[in-house]
Amino acid sequence: MIRNKVHEYRKKFGLTQEQLAKKLGVTRQTIISIEQGKYVASLPLALKIARLFRVRVEDIFIMEDEQNDRFRNF
Numbered sequence: 405m406i407r408n409k410v411h412e413y414r415k416k417f418g419l420t421q422e423q424l425a426k427k428l429g430v431t432r433q434t435i436i437s438i439e440q441g442k443y444v445a446s447l448p449l450a451l452k453i454a455r456l457f458r459v460r461v462e463d464i465f466i467m468e469d470e471q472n473d474r475f476r477n478f
Contacts, residue, residue: 405468
């Protein structure tokens, strides 16, 4: 499962869902779906979001599952 902090970063930057959507070249519905966890952003979109907020992809998109825990032991 992947959770995200798009809503938090969007609010921090003072953007509406519509403004963020326009900056990213997607629909407002896409932003709503990502924020609600109903849609996982593609890698290119995740990179655009991270660049817009000037953070790493991992700061916004957090993988939470058993497989992730397995890789922590390396």
